[in-house]
Every structure is written in structure tokens, then in C-alpha cells.
Amino acid sequence: MAARKRSVWARWRQPILLSAALACGVLLGANPFRPSEQNPDATARGYLKFKEILSYVDREYVDSVNAEELSDYAIKRLLERLDPHSTYIPAKEQQQAAAFLQSDYDGVGVEFNLFRDTVTVVSPLSGGPAEQAGMQPGDRILAVDGQNVSGQHYTTDHVFARLRGPRGSTVRLLLLRRGQTRPMMFALTRNRIPNSSVDVAYLIDEQTGYIKVSRFAAGTYDEFKAALGRLRREGMEKLVLDLRGNPGGYLDRATKVADEFIAGTRKIVYTDGKGDQYDSQTFSRVLGEFEDGQLVVLVDEGSASASEVLAGALQDHDRALLVGRRTFGKGLVQQPITLNDGSELRLTIARYYTPSGRSIQKPYRNGVAAYDRELQERYARGEAFHADSVHFAPELRFRTSHGRTVYGGGGIMPDLFVPRDTLVNNRYYARLQAANVVREFALNLYQQHRPELEQMTQQQFARTFEVSDVQLQALAARGAQDGVRTDAASLRRSAAALRVQLKALVARSAYGKDAYYAVMRDQDLELQQALRALQNGSTKLALKQPSE
Template identity: 70%
Template sequence: MTSGSFDLPPDQVPTPPRNTRWSVRQPWLLGLVLACGILVGANPFRPSDQNPDLTARGYLKFKEILSYVDRDYVDSVNAEELSDYAITRMLERLDPHSVFIPAKQQREASSFLQSDYDGIGVEFNMFRDTVTVVAPLSEGPAEQAGLEPGDRILSVDGQPVSGVHYTTQDLFGKLRGPRGSRVQLKVLRRGLPRPIMVPVTRNRIPNSSVEVAYMVDNQTGYLKISRFASGTYDEFKTALGDLRRQGLTRLVLDLRGNPGGYLDRATKIADEFIGGTKKLVYTEGKGDQYDTQTYSRVAGEFEEGTLVVLVDEGSASAAEVLAGALQDHDRALVVGRRTFGKGLVQQPIALHDGSELRLTIARYYTPSGRSIQKSYGHGLAEYQKDLQNRGRNGEYFHADSIHFADSLRYRTAHGRIVYGGGGIMPDLFVSRDTSAQSGYYLRLQGLNLVREFGLSYFQDHKADLESMRFEQFNQDFRISDTQLQQLVNRAAQNGLPADAAGLRRCAPLLRTQLKALIARNAYGKQAYFQVLSQGDAEMQQALSAIREPNTALLGLLGQ
């Protein structure tokens, strides 16, 4: 899978010239979104000033060949599909992030960075080919219509969706729709003798990119940004202001798994942390038409407090720009693992049929001059194996497995050495913990049995859980050996044989995950993250660093 971002907002295009609320995401859609740029107007065919004759000859040659194939080939062909295929293969010769998005996929790809959408407002999962409600969104149409966690959706407007192997894309198409439109859901609910019909009127649903924000203790806040969408900065400001009112003086900013998004949202957030007039990022393209420099310019809301940023191999593009700016200015301690390494800027070009070309037009650099983009000189296939190769090379487990060339050495504002050439290397490395992930654990997850068991437990104990405050639940509740055995028995009924050794290895992780899932259903998303953080190695390292401001690492940051 490639990675990338919408790198320039519409109001900053140089002259001349998107765990969603849905619990399942499509790999193809995410792959497209991760390789995109800003939305701009159509760009009609115009040969390059450098080689106008070569460009024109190539254009006419392709047109001629396609005409012959369409007219004379022995079998009937779809000329449009052939053209799309040829364009896709041509772009693969350029770089991993220049992509062509057919018209039928463009709308879905762009929706990743929208701050809202029209739909029913429900998180769902697939349990044994059945669409199961994980949670209706607060005050959304589904909640107002009476949908409950655990409800199984059997049909949508009379068309069965259970047991027919629908893709997530298919389900999006059926459940989303224009606001004001109605959809009839046939729902099977535990405790009722027969299915019920639930009519839901679609409405505008917020699509938050600030996943969660809460106070860990009376000074330390935690804020997770899942992507940089159109509303991310406003969401961030609201969340940060709320944490400040609760006494925030130290912040853990979580960018793990953040694939990027609109660059200006990331730089505006960087501006909230970095005082004065300092460079945040710059871009360089062909000639100077796409060269830009972005500086901090406002009095930010959190320019003095202690800041730790969490990153990993899933942090890409605009997320790397934010982490790189904070690291280069010695404003934050970066904790985790080396980021993805996407430093190319795409410009979207709308085509006449509704499809879109997202063309790389520049590279971006951190304030110290680092290019974040990793090498793609060995071809697209090898580029897409990069994360897999990192695992084989031991990079996820040992910081000294990562090697940087001396020519890529740069210095931060306080003189610390940092490296370019492929992602942001954290100041404090935390190895990936796979000790608990046995083969048995991976098969449990693959069958979706852990999520299903958590939801089932909540349904069976709903009254008891709702009578208990989250603080009491978090302190006292434990997943027992008996409950783990119940999960094992359910797995055996679904064709997964018991594995005592595998269960012993993954038992601590399973206990934490099951408790978090139960908390999610009983108390909401914030409770889910609070429980998960207790077994989160990177989070615990961040808290240790942030609570000891006189350690050597934070001392390097001048805090």
C-alpha cells in the first residue's frame, strides 16, 4: 500500500497552477486516499514548454493505437478501461504517489478528508457475514431511531445484507445517502422473538479526525489525531481548549497510524505549538512555480507546555511534516518508531469524465532541510514492500538496525543530530511488542471473535455495567480465566481449535483488548482508549518521559 496526503489546501495552491466512524475500511480506498493531493480545477492538455514536440507525438501515438484497437481488434474491447489501465501503468513509472482515480472511485476517495457525510450514523462490524451494530453515533439518526449495540442488520430497504458477502464499499452505498432520505432496516435484536423494522432518516454525520482527547492525570492530556481532514484544525482547537480548562500543562499528541491529509491543517497545528516566526515546512518543485515556504505566525495556545509526540510506521505525509517541524525546532520529544517516509506533494487535476489525476508536483522538506521521502528508485513493487522489509531487517525491534548515510545528517535548532532520507526517526525509540501475538491470537482476530465476544459480554451484563461508573470499572474489572475459556470455546465452535500454549502467550493482550471493547460499549470511545493505554508500550514510555522533565532527553529540548 502506498502512502501520501492532500498536501496543499485549495487556498494555498502556488500560482500558477481525505479505525472514519466505520469500523471496517477498504484497503483500495485507503490506498487511494494515501496517495492524493488538493482539489483544483481542470487542467486541459497542454504540452510541456521543454519538449513540446515529444509530448505531442506521444499523445498522438497513443490516440492512434487506441483508435486501431477499438476499431479493428478481433474481439470487442472497452476502450475506456484500456485507457484507464494504460494511464495507471504510465504513472507507475513516475513515482509511487502519482495516481489516476477513475470517476466511480473518486468520490469515495475524496470523502476520506471530509469532516462530515450524509448517512445513518452507526459503527458496524461484520460478525460471520452479518452486519452487526457496534455503536450508534451519539445523537445521530441511528441512535434516535432506536438502534442498539449488538443489533444485527438483516436487510436494507428489503434487500438482504446478511450472509451475502457484501464488501464494505457495498454497505457504504446502501447505508449512506442524501440527508432527509429514509432507509428501512430489518433488525434482529437479542431477546426479541422475531426481527423488527427500524426506519431511519439520514442526516449529516460528523466525521471527526480528532479521535479522542482526555486528561490522563490533573496535568497531562492525551490527544489523538487520526488524519488531517478539512475540519481537523477546528476540532483540535476545541479539544485543546477543553484540556486547557481542565489544567493541561503537559500533552501527549498521538499521530500513530495517521496517513496524512491537508498540509495546511498540519502546519496550523504546528503553529499552535511553535512560537515566533519560524519555518515549519517548505516545498520545491520543477522551476519555482511550486516552491513554497510556510512559517509560524500566530500566538499559539500551547507554545510553552511539555509536549511528546507519538509516531510509528503508519504516520505519513502531513503527520510527518508536523512531527518533523516539532522535532527540528526542539519543541517536542518524538517517541515511537520511524515514520512511513512520504515527502511528495500531489496536485489533483479534475478530468472531464469525473475521474482525477493526482500528480506529484513538488517535494517537501522539514525546517532543517530534511527530505522525508524514502527512496523509490527500485520500482513500485519494492517500494510497497518497504514496511515488510523493515520487519525482516529487525527495524521494528532494534533502533541500531536503522542505518542513515552521513550525507543525510542535519541539526535541530539546539544542535541535535537528525537524519533525512526516509521518514522521521524518533528521539526515543520504542520497539514493537509482538511477544503476545501468537498465531492463535492472529486467528482469533482474523475471525473477528474478540470484538464479537466483547459486544456479547456487554449485552449479557448491560444493566450491571451501566450501574457502575467507569472509574470503578477501570479499577476493579478484570477478564477472568473463565471468560477467556468462554472465548476459546466460542472459537472452537467456529472452527478454530484450542491452543493452550498460544492462549497463554496472548492472554495479557486479550484481557486488555476485551476490557477495552466492553468499556467502549458501556462508556464510550474515551473509555476504550483509556483502557488500551494501560497496555500500550509507546504511551507508557511517553508518560514516563513527560512526567520526568529533568531527564536527559527532555533536557535536550530545553524544557
């Protein structure tokens, strides 16, 4: 589902990958499709024409052709004429695409990264076979079941395919550990591994909770409900819900999360399609876990589809203060249709609308290529850095429950705009990230300091661990070795952000995800704005005041 990444776990404030938003936001249900009743003759003529041409090409063309590949290509080009989100997934890719929204999978339970074509363990997952066998962060996987994976130019998909397999099956991993000259062999029995979509949930202070949801997968609501209940029991009275970079997923999981915040029977979202077959309305209906406490929702240009439905509903009902930047603008509903050969068609059947009547979908009348460039154009015209660069048509003005003005026309505009951090908005910083230099350096830093880190508590680490100037220079030197030419001025500009990121990555290896987010918090501009709003009570005031 998401665009291919070299890292298999969340990157801090990474650039938005457009394809992650294109395929998300689906309705569940049986296949309701039947032959067209509007123009059956035209459909039949088109089908026969395509069949005839494909037959001629397969039989008469001067060179041998793969008719199935040609058919797949034609289908994809056909769908491009409809909208940017109707997609076709070949049978061989369908399982991988579906995995994005699964709540678990069969495997060994290890997060890894590819550093210069070497598969390196970032972290064994708690309770998984890898952790139980004693695998450690920094272990390098040389071979899987006797086949080399190091130096083979594999992608993460290739490595996933080798590590995953049926529950109860055995996989043999050849590892090389830092400080040891001889490889070690681990025989792991694959087991069911949770595929969490709630990345982290913890208390920032005695009253303020933070929950980050990365996507709306099969198990998201259950994970969220458990996290919310735990934080409530720990004393949470205010909450920051982080939907940044969340590309969507299953609509019903997002609406169930919304129901935890919205009291009474109030509209959450409605859909409008051709005729009334796909028209629907979803309302809050249960007594939620957090219907009264102060709530801030973080969004950005990577928040799409189901996450926009959730954010839009909370904004329209004046239930939450939205902080960040305008969301992606994906408001088309896809119905998944399994075809006879195991491939899948995800066909747009309706549009999402917020309770006030706003269409979430941004325009796409200029074609897929122009649509794909839209995020880049936002940056070019300064929208990521200046709120007044965002312009809305007066006729797309809507009102929230308390009379505040909000706008349609594509995406959800937050109540409080926070520009991207200009200190890290430079090419040198981006190239260090893209080359995986920062993550590799942090992992080596963790391994160098591991003995002393094992004697520290997380609190002691937070107070005492610092990244020195010498280490930053070493980072730059490592980058130069990997082809990232050193830029001294840009390094100085991004030094503070790099220090925090390195410290956070070391904390993650030593203490887990919660420690990573706790360290990153001080450099997180959107989160800091959210915490200020909660502290001074401006969330309540802002949500009660009509605005123009």
C-alpha cells in the same frame, strides 16, 4: 482512500495498511496545469500514438473490449513508472476516495462491523438518527429498504452505499435484537453526520492531556483547536499528541496544528518541485494555544505524509519529544486534478522537506513492488524491535535548532525508540484479530453484562470488571469455530493483551471512545514511555542536549 477494512472504526495497533499512506498528503488549489512547454512535440506524438492504438484495439481486436477500462489500466501503469504516489482515481471511485478527507457526510450515524457476513451495530453515533431511534450495540441489520444485507457477502463499501444517502431521505432498517425472536423495523431520516478525525481528547491526569488525530481531513484543525482549548481550560499543562497510524491528508491542516505549538515566525515545512512553480515555504504565524507546555508526539510506521511534516517540524525546532518508531517516509506532494469525466489525477509535483532540510521521502528507485515491500523488510531486519537495526547514511545528518543530530533518508526517526510488543507479535493473535473474533466476542460480552453495566459508572467498571480465564478459553473456542486453530502457547503469551483489549472494547460499547482509550492505556507501551518522559522532565532535558 484507506485500504478496505472489515471494521469501520479504529483497530488497536493494527498492522499498517500500505495503501492508506499512498493516497494521502495533498495540496489544495485550482488546477494550474497547462500543456508542456519543455517538449510539446514529444507529448503530442505520445498522445497520438496512444489514441491510434486504442482505436485499433477497439475496432479490430478479435474480442469485444471495454476501451474505457483499457485506458484506465494504461494510465495506472504509466503512473507507476513515475513514483509510488502519483495515482489515478476513476470517476466511479472518486467520491469514495474523497470521503476519507471530508469532515461530515449524510447518513444514519452508525458504526458497524461485519461478523460472519452479518452487519452488526458496534455503536450508534451520539446525536445521530440511529441513536435517536433507539438502535443499540449488537443489533443485527438484516435488510435495508427491503433488500437483504445479511449473509450476502457484502463489503463495508456496499453497506455504506446503502446506509448513506441525501440528507432528509428515509431509509428503512430491519433489525434483530439479542433476546428477541421477532425483527424490528426502524425508519430513519438521514441527516448530516460528523466524520471526526480527532478520535479522542481527554485528561489522563490533572495536568496531562492526550489527543489522538487519525488523519488530516477538512475539519481536523477546527476539531483539534476545540479539543486543545477544552483541555487547557480543564488544567492541561502537558500533552501527548498521538499520530500513530495517521496516513496524512491536507497539508495546510497539519501546518495549522504545528502553528499551535511553535512560537514566533519559524519555518514549518518547505516544498521543492520542478523549477519554482511549486516551491513553497510555510511558517508559523499565529499565537498558538500551547507554545510552552511539555509536548510528546507518538509516531510509528503508519504515520505518513502530513503527519510526518508535523512531527518533523516539531522535532527540528526541539519543540516536542518524539516517541515510537520510524515513520512511513512519504514526502511527495500530490496535486489533485479533476479530469473531464469526473475522474481524478493526483500527480506528484514536489517534495516535502523539514525545516532543517531533511527530505521525508524514502527511496523508490527500485519500483513500486519493492516500495510496497519496504515495511515488511523493516520487520524482517528487526527494525520494529531494535533501535540499532535502523541505519542512516552519515551524509544525511542534519541539526535541530538546539544542535541535536537528526537524519534524513526517509521517514522521521523518533527521539525515544519503543519496540513493538513481542507478547502480541504472534500469528495466532494476528489471526484472531484478522477474523474479527475479538471484536465479535467483546460485543457479545457487553450484551451479556449489559444490565449490570448500566448500573456501573465508568470508574466502577475500570476497578471491578475483569476478563476471566474461562472467557479467554471461550474466545479461543469461538476462534476455532471461525477457522482460527487454537494455539495454547500463543494464547498464554497474548492473554494479558487480549484481556485488556476485550475490557476496552466492552468499555467502548458501554461508555464511549474515551473509556476505550483509558482502559488500553496501561498496555500501550509508547504512551507509557511518553508519560514517564513527561513525569521525570526528560522531555525538557533531551530537547536541550546536542546529540551525536
